[in-house]
Amino acid sequence: MGEFELISRYFASSGAKRSDTTIGVGDDGAVLQVRDGYDLVVTTDTMVAGTHFFPDDDPRALGHKLVAVNVSDLAAMGAEPAWLSLALTLPNVDENWLSAFAAGLHETAEYYNCQLIGGDTTRGPLSLTMVAKGIVPRGKAISRSGASVGDYIYVTGTLGDAALGLRLCQGVHQVSKKHQTHILQRFHYPSARVALGQALRNIASSAMDLSDGLYSDIQHIMARSKVGASIDVGKLPLSQALKDSCDPATAIQLALSGGEDYELLFTVPEARRGSLDVLLSPYGIPLSCIGRITGVAGKLELKQAEQQYAYQHQGFTHFS
Amino acid sequence: MGEFELISRYFASSGAKRSDTTIGVGDDGAVLQVRDGYDLVVTTDTMVAGTHFFPDDDPRALGHKLVAVNVSDLAAMGAEPAWLSLALTLPNVDENWLSAFAAGLHETAEYYNCQLIGGDTTRGPLSLTMVAKGIVPRGKAISRSGASVGDYIYVTGTLGDAALGLRLCQGVHQVSKKHQTHILQRFHYPSARVALGQALRNIASSAMDLSDGLYSDIQHIMARSKVGASIDVGKLPLSQALKDSCDPATAIQLALSGGEDYELLFTVPEARRGSLDVLLSPYGIPLSCIGRITGVAGKLELKQAEQQYAYQHQGFTHFS
Structure with missing residues (x-):
């Protein structure tokens, strides 16, 4: 199975669909409509086998966790989760693993109303990077820098x-x-x-x-x-x-x-x-x-x- | 050197600054202003040591290439490059390597007027993932799907x-x-x-x-x-x-x-x-x-x- 077949089988057409996604998986890039008057919020989390999880961990749970930890960063900024990009590095194509991982990812993405809109699939030591994007009314993102004495x-x-x-x-x-x-x-x-x-x-x-x-x-x-x-x-x-x-x-x-x-x-x-x-x-x-x-x-x-x-x-x- | 010191030393304050970046490196997520009437374009590219480059390749060239290949995807869609997220997985902290890699990344990001707005730094086998974001007037992105007979x-x-x-x-x-x-x-x-x-x-x-x-x-x-x-x-x-x-x-x-x-x-x-x-x-x-x-x-x-x-x-x- 080549990279493109892998992407189309496991990642192209599952999970949430959003009407503000103009182009999703399958082009040079995704094209997304950020609502006028809103800011875009972007977060990144990487999970590396051996560092962040055990290589024999349940792949469905890994798919879930990868989405949840990224969406959690969006939540912390007061943003509405919207889109996910996945960079997946795999040592080989294990269809059972991929199918369970994709299921965990898609069901959690759907739960948070996030659409998977692209990414990259490469060969190498097992590693999962997700970039999540959300939207927040302009100027309303909650940062880490606003705490004052007495709060x-x-x-x-x-x-x-x-x-x-x-x-x-x-x-x-x-x-x-x-x-x-x-x-x-x-x-x-x-x-x-x-x-x-x-x-x-x-x-x-x-x-x-x-x-x-x-x-x-x-x-x-x-x-x-x-x-x-x-x-x-x-x-x-x-x-x-x-x-x-x-x-x-x-x-x-x-x-x-x-x-x-x-x-x-x-x-x-x-x-x-x-x-x-x-x-x-x-x-x-x-x-x-x-x-x-x-x-x-x-x-x-x-x-x-x-x-x-x-x-x-x-x-x-x-x-x- | 811990993860946060590494990020602040090499990645927090170099490269292009953009007035449409509300929050960059250092919070749960970046906050970005996509111009009203524009679409957001998002691309992802991963480079894994041993698969996409030689582990002893010049790190400055790697930093350059990682930015250029992502920006190239934005260019192909007719987008104006704007922001970069970096997921960097390193086997150890080699300051010479990091400093040269960051220099290549920043000088190329600056050339394309892209701001590095966040990412994740983790320990594991050497791997570089970048997610680039650009903007394009609404509906004007060039996709792969518009070719017609005779073109x-x-x-x-x-x-x-x-x-x-x-x-x-x-x-x-x-x-x-x-x-x-x-x-x-x-x-x-x-x-x-x-x-x-x-x-x-x-x-x-x-x-x-x-x-x-x-x-x-x-x-x-x-x-x-x-x-x-x-x-x-x-x-x-x-x-x-x-x-x-x-x-x-x-x-x-x-x-x-x-x-x-x-x-x-x-x-x-x-x-x-x-x-x-x-x-x-x-x-x-x-x-x-x-x-x-x-x-x-x-x-x-x-x-x-x-x-x-x-x-x-x-x-x-x-x-x-």
């Missing part, structure tokens, strides 16, 4: 579950039978907070998604906004599964330094906290206020019950 | 030089001293026909860029336009360097089946041939009319001096 810091959902899922897969942490499905789902099938991200457009002063872990990620908001942050680790939202599976210090460690939760981290000025409660309650997504933005630029304080919380961060970086 | 087939520049350059690098073909610089330049530093592509918007009925070789590439126009093509191999534009370095049959073979020329292949209806001559002469780019579109869908005829030209295509496909 309240929020996260969605619960933290640390995906990191526990990774440890379960690696065989370095036990999880009781009744929690395994939930924990593995959180690791293999993350959700992007798309509707919530859009609802935050006029409320949040800054936002980002949690991919590397709260401790590391919040420092991007601090750096871009030139502020500090104080977080009460007692307020970190922990799932029952996490609490039942770990001692309290480990649970906090996974919630702070474990990655891949794909929850939203955002800041809200005092004056808009009321709007937050009123407008967001219909979404049914748990929101937790975990701290405040401070004026000590670059300093991250961790507290518990008003005391300083001693913490040794062990983060993950590909190049250290 | 004249054109190519820009000369064909086969890059393929000869590859063979020279591989040590399988000799090239005399006086032609080596030209031939290696054509292979390592291809040009994208950006101004010409935009000038073709109201003239060409279909267009694409030549990346896999004329014989293989024209079949994409034939397939998407549901037509056939007849090409006179005697009219293929060959450089003096190619003619001096090869016997006539080999020269034609490289011009037909060698890839990576990044010239434009396009079709023009009879009624617009006059406009072509008048409007395009100021660009100073040689144009050659090499054949006609025929009604025999899917059939590619090769002729020389009105006789059928016997030809055995030996193309390149990553997955066969």
